[in-house]
Amino acid sequence: MIYVPSRMGQLNRRALLRRLQKLGIASRAELAKSLGMSQPTAGKIVDELIAADVLEEVDMAETSVGETSLRGRPGRKLRLNHSKSRLLAIQLGLQSTTVTPLALGIPDVDEWQCQFSLAPNESESARVWENQLRAAAKKIGREDFLGALVSVPGVLDEQANRILFSPNLHWTEKSDLAQIVRRVWKLPVLLVQEERALALGHHLANPDCEDFLLVDFGEGVGGAIIVDGKPFANPLPISGEIGHTPVLGNSRKCGCGATGCMETLVSLRGLLESFSTATRGKKNTWPQLREHISEKGIEPWLASSLDAAATAIAGALNVLGLRRVFVTGSLTELPPAVMAHLSQAIESGSMWAKFGRVECVAAPRRRTAGLIAMGIDRLIVPDSDTKSFSLQKIASRNQA
Amino acid sequence: MIYVPSRMGQLNRRALLRRLQKLGIASRAELAKSLGMSQPTAGKIVDELIAADVLEEVDMAETSVGETSLRGRPGRKLRLNHSKSRLLAIQLGLQSTTVTPLALGIPDVDEWQCQFSLAPNESESARVWENQLRAAAKKIGREDFLGALVSVPGVLDEQANRILFSPNLHWTEKSDLAQIVRRVWKLPVLLVQEERALALGHHLANPDCEDFLLVDFGEGVGGAIIVDGKPFANPLPISGEIGHTPVLGNSRKCGCGATGCMETLVSLRGLLESFSTATRGKKNTWPQLREHISEKGIEPWLASSLDAAATAIAGALNVLGLRRVFVTGSLTELPPAVMAHLSQAIESGSMWAKFGRVECVAAPRRRTAGLIAMGIDRLIVPDSDTKSFSLQKIASRNQA
DNA sequence: TCATTTAATTAAGAAAACTACGGAAGTGCT
DNA sequence: AGCACTTCCGTAGTTTTCTTAATTAAATGA
Numbered sequence: 001m002i003y004v005p006s007r008m009g010q011l012n013r014r015a016l017l018r019r020l021q022k023l024g025i026a027s028r029a030e031l032a033k034s035l036g037m038s039q040p041t042a043g044k045i046v047d048e049l050i051a052a053d054v055l056e057e058v059d060m061a062e063t064s065v066g067e068t069s070l071r072g073r074p075g076r077k078l079r080l081n082h083s084k085s086r087l088l089a090i091q092l093g094l095q096s097t098t099v100t101p102l103a104l105g106i107p108d109v110d111e112w113q114c115q116f117s118l119a120p121n122e123s124e125s126a127r128v129w130e131n132q133l134r135a136a137a138k139k140i141g142r143e144d145f146l147g148a149l150v151s152v153p154g155v156l157d158e159q160a161n162r163i164l165f166s167p168n169l170h171w172t173e174k175s176d177l178a179q180i181v182r183r184v185w186k187l188p189v190l191l192v193q194e195e196r197a198l199a200l201g202h203h204l205a206n207p208d209c210e211d212f213l214l215v216d217f218g219e220g221v222g223g224a225i226i227v228d229g230k231p232f233a234n235p236l237p238i239s240g241e242i243g244h245t246p247v248l249g250n251s252r253k254c255g256c257g258a259t260g261c262m263e264t265l266v267s268l269r270g271l272l273e274s275f276s277t278a279t280r281g282k283k284n285t286w287p288q289l290r291e292h293i294s295e296k297g298i299e300p301w302l303a304s305s306l307d308a309a310a311t312a313i314a315g316a317l318n319v320l321g322l323r324r325v326f327v328t329g330s331l332t333e334l335p336p337a338v339m340a341h342l343s344q345a346i347e348s349g350s351m352w353a354k355f356g357r358v359e360c361v362a363a364p365r366r367r368t369a370g371l372i373a374m375g376i377d378r379l380i381v382p383d384s385d386t387k388s389f390s391l392q393k394i395a396s397r398n399q400a
Numbered sequence: 401m402i403y404v405p406s407r408m409g410q411l412n413r414r415a416l417l418r419r420l421q422k423l424g425i426a427s428r429a430e431l432a433k434s435l436g437m438s439q440p441t442a443g444k445i446v447d448e449l450i451a452a453d454v455l456e457e458v459d460m461a462e463t464s465v466g467e468t469s470l471r472g473r474p475g476r477k478l479r480l481n482h483s484k485s486r487l488l489a490i491q492l493g494l495q496s497t498t499v500t501p502l503a504l505g506i507p508d509v510d511e512w513q514c515q516f517s518l519a520p521n522e523s524e525s526a527r528v529w530e531n532q533l534r535a536a537a538k539k540i541g542r543e544d545f546l547g548a549l550v551s552v553p554g555v556l557d558e559q560a561n562r563i564l565f566s567p568n569l570h571w572t573e574k575s576d577l578a579q580i581v582r583r584v585w586k587l588p589v590l591l592v593q594e595e596r597a598l599a600l601g602h603h604l605a606n607p608d609c610e611d612f613l614l615v616d617f618g619e620g621v622g623g624a625i626i627v628d629g630k631p632f633a634n635p636l637p638i639s640g641e642i643g644h645t646p647v648l649g650n651s652r653k654c655g656c657g658a659t660g661c662m663e664t665l666v667s668l669r670g671l672l673e674s675f676s677t678a679t680r681g682k683k684n685t686w687p688q689l690r691e692h693i694s695e696k697g698i699e700p701w702l703a704s705s706l707d708a709a710a711t712a713i714a715g716a717l718n719v720l721g722l723r724r725v726f727v728t729g730s731l732t733e734l735p736p737a738v739m740a741h742l743s744q745a746i747e748s749g750s751m752w753a754k755f756g757r758v759e760c761v762a763a764p765r766r767r768t769a770g771l772i773a774m775g776i777d778r779l780i781v782p783d784s785d786t787k788s789f790s791l792q793k794i795a796s797r798n799q800a
Numbered sequence: 801t802c803a804t805t806t807a808a809t810t811a812a813g814a815a816a817a818c819t820a821c822g823g824a825a826g827t828g829c830t
Numbered sequence: 831a832g833c834a835c836t837t838c839c840g841t842a843g844t845t846t847t848c849t850t851a852a853t854t855a856a857a858t859g860a
Contacts (some may be wrong), residue, residue, distance in 0.1 A: 437818090473827095474826060
């Protein structure tokens with residue numbers, strides 16, 4: 001059954017759900033007080049969300065929370081429905097695709113129920129992929145999902161739900177991925193840019209961090225921005241493309257077509273290329289690199305690459321007015337000296353370091369959490385796109 | 401008389417006023433249709449705003465607008481009140497301070513009624529400044545202003561209405577400028593960061609441009625960002641600090657305390673320094689530079705400085721997902737080849753250029769327009785900071 | 801057991817939007 | 831000029847949604 005937002009004001013519903021995400025667990029009364037809305041309003045919204053299996057009441061016996069004020073009738077605590085799979089998550093990666101059903105609770109680690117590989121350069125990739133999805137669909141079975149969320153790499157047009165540019169998975173540019181998934185599951189489908197999913201996931205798992213830049217090092221270098229607890233977006237279907245910041249004096253060709261992009265230096269391949277050159281071709285694998293660094297420390301060739309990344313990141317921090325960077329991916333697997341160097345270089349280039357502290361720390365990739373966050377935001381309490389608020393009109397429109 | 405927002409929902413009022421800013425002139429019916437709200441609602445809001453002297457009806461005889469649908473009763477057109485000074489604008493510059501009353505209509509060029517200079521290194525700058533303001537107050541007389549808007553350089557904490565850091569006007573860091581102005585005029589006072597005012601002004605004058613980066617070249621290099629027609633902001637009192645993006649290989653000391661900031665290369669002083677070096681000290685003035693460039697074109701020393709600026713700008717565009725840059729200030733006074741080079745360099749580093757066009761054009765400084773935009777946004781239709789929307793509560797709170 | 805305190809629900813009322821309708825103010829045709 | 835037609839704007843009454851106030855529920859501690 002698809003969740004149909006009934007007439008209650010969406011803004012309050014969104015606000016309440018966001019707040020609950022932040023608090024993790026809370027009672028109706030706590031939510032009402034914390035949002036400044038009346039108890040009856042909060043109560044009604046909660047009732048609706050429970051009826052729609054979005055929230056669930058928690059038996060307080062099982063959870064040991066000391067937060068409760070000791071006197072008076074204890075509140076019935078609420079949380080995101082942890083016990084029922086409401087979303088279908090699909091991750092499209094370079095080598096493999098994974099699929100899993102998800103409840104709305106925040107998973108500690110990413111776990112995928114199905115995994116299958118797509119041979120690269122397959123002539124009919126889209127068709128093959130669809131068949132693999134069908135197999136996964138059989139395995140997973142029919143639950144009443146609210147929608148499917150697909151994490152995809154590349155440049156994504158969220159409005160049109162289409163991939164504009166994907167240097168490593170060119171076939172996705174021509175196929176309508178959302179359409180394919182919809183054919184298999186007959187659900188609302190939302191494509192989510194990979195890095196943005198990571199950033200959202202980090203935010204959902206660390207709700208106190210409301211403003212940060214996440215930079216993911218892998219095949220390329222991608223970024224995503226959370227401002228005010230929301231993903232930063234704008235009309236252009238591009239954002240956080242920090243890996244393609246030009247680096248003066250760098251002449252490597254990038255997959256994007258340009259020359260000198262920062263990611264040609266610090267992506268997996270970029271680092272290995274520099275490593276190979278520095279060792280005169282003797283060593284060129286990732287484990288060798290790791291070992292090499294832990295023995296020799298940060299050599300000049302590596303320092304200059306890291307500095308290039310730090311420059312781009314510091315520039316982004318200055319322009320965005322942020323003070324926190326979370327780093328995920330390959331760089332976090334190298335000896336800690338690497339992150340230390342990067343962190344130090346970012347700090348020296350960042351304006352905010354003159355007033356306060358700039359943080360740059362490693363973090364795990366939380367893709368499924370990000371997809372959940374997106375699902376809640378876009379499927380469960382959708383934002384009626386209308387910028388002008390005629391609340392009642394919007395409500396009635398949604399009802400239809 | 402101070403404008404007290406009465407009970408009508410603020411969101412709709414904001415939306416309506418924004419739309420009218422965008423349209424310039426429109427009737428109640430046009431506004432209602434364009435916003436998707438009902439005519440009675442739009443009518444009521446308009447009536448309120450007229451009563452508060454924020455809007456005025458325009459005699460259609462005088463304006464020749466062909467837009468009107470030819471049949472039916474013609475609507476009574478509305479626009480921002482152009483005939484009455486509602487705001488007091490103050491511009492705090494390095495050499496001089498200027499003051500002027502402003503109506504809400506968008507001025508074509510900045511005009512300031514009073515101007516006075518503050519000798520640098522004055523021991524009691526704050527006190528002297530206050531006295532100068534008092535003189536200006538006498539000259540301007542007592543109109544019923546809604547508030548005062550002060551354009552200030554440096555790093556501004558908008559929340560606290562205080563200057564955190566101002567490398568060229570250190571005395572402003574210690575004094576409470578808002579308090580000083582309030583002592584002179586007894587009005588609500590709003591400090592506005594200089595570059596942000598420029599960006600807002602550009603937006604108000606060109607309402608179709610809803611997303612852009614503005615870069616101002618002068619004593620330093622400052623930037624400001626408009627996303628979705630609104631100034632981009634976040635918790636940190638810093639943003640758009642594009643001039644302090646580190647440039648690899650640049651070892652000039654910056655006023656901010658760091659080394660290698662981009663603005664040490666392309667600020668007025670930075671350019672002249674490079675110019676002087678390139679001509680072995682023979683030439684070092686701005687007119688000489690202008691002439692030199694128009695004779696010799698873009699020499700390598702200049703090209704590399706411009707490329708550094710372009711790199712920072714392109715990086716910002718990629719991260720923010722923007723495709724438009726407006727450049728104001730000194731760079732626009734140089735021969736057109738300079739802007740052409742910059743524009744070209746930005747394009748080659750920007751991701752969006754691979755999908756569509758990236759624009760980089762010169763624009764005039766529209767500071768007063770920016771202050772008006774800020775005044776409308778923050779004084780006339782203030783945004784109740786509350787993020788959770790309990791519309792009625794907010795309304796009653798404002799009433800009190 | 802009962803007063804106290806806090807939570808949740810119910811009922812009644814108010815705010816701000818909406819729809820529907822009617823008069824006003826134009827154009828264009830006869 | 832008169833009349834049909836169209837569009838604008840305001841009034842009146844309705845609907846939606848939130849609020850406050852009152853009530854019931856569920857705990858603690860004397």
